[in-house]
Amino acid sequence: MHEEIKEAYGFLFEKELLEEISEVGTLKRVKAGETIIEIGDYVTGMPLLIDGAIKILREDDKGDELLLYFLERGDTCAMTLSCCLGQKKSEIRAVAETDTIFVMIPIAKMEEWTSKYKTWRNFVFQAYHARLSEMLDTIDAIAFLNMDQRLMKYLRDRAKIKGEVEIQSTHQQIAYDLHTSRVVISRLLKKLEMEGKISLQRNQIKVIDL
Template structure:
């Protein structure tokens, strides 16, 4: 685990902090599609991603989901961090986008390291800034993009996160993430295919416009 920590965070944290994370953190592995953290859960620790990817979702009163952003290796979730420090329930759902390995750091250490390590403090602030920028981008896509543009952006982001142009995803799952209907998604996927931006294959989508 120590080497994986160094590979993912060695360019951010000093050696002493890396070793503290290894000693106090709990190593976890979640498979693709598994819920890592759910809405209304009490949050007592935050994740540091070693490998894989996590998607962060919000849910409205009717149970409809909306994708906010993705987390990759070297990231953490600022919304989780806020819940940890505020000792409140989670307002997001975190789902493994693909098989993911991460370390859960206890809230007591989060506060301690913020005081002791400048690198950790900078990491926390930069995480807030990055996640805020990503949420603003999500708002922009909702406000200013047509659904076909949102769909293409979603597929492009998903391909980059999964490091593959071939996406194993159903039309229904896309509809859930974009908070629309499967019929709309199926129609727009056909439109994107006719425009040469994607290729629809059996049980997968090939993203050609990256």
């Protein structure tokens, strides 16, 4: 596990901190589509991504989801950090976008390292800033972009996260992520295909206009 952590975070953390992460962290491997953190769960640790991608979702009173942002290798979730430090229940759902490997760090160590290691403190602050910027992008997309523009941005983001132009997904799943109906998504996907921006196959979308 130490080598995997070093490869993912060696450019951020000093040797001593990397060794502590290896000693107290718990390595987790999850398959694409698995829920990692559920809304209402008490968060007992913070995930550090080694490989893969995780999508972070919010849920409204009706149970409809909205995609907030993606986490990639070298990232952590600011909202998870907030719940950990406040010892509150999770307000987000974290789902593996791809097969994912991460290390779970206990709450007590997170607080200890904040005062002990400047690199860890900087990492936490930068994580808050990066996730806040991504949430502002999501708010801007909802407020200022048409649904077809939001959909195209979503497809480009997923393609970049996966490192592939082909996205395996149903129209219903995309509708869940964008907080709209399957009928709307199906209509807009067909429109984007006619414009030459994507190519549609069964449960697969090829992003042409990256």
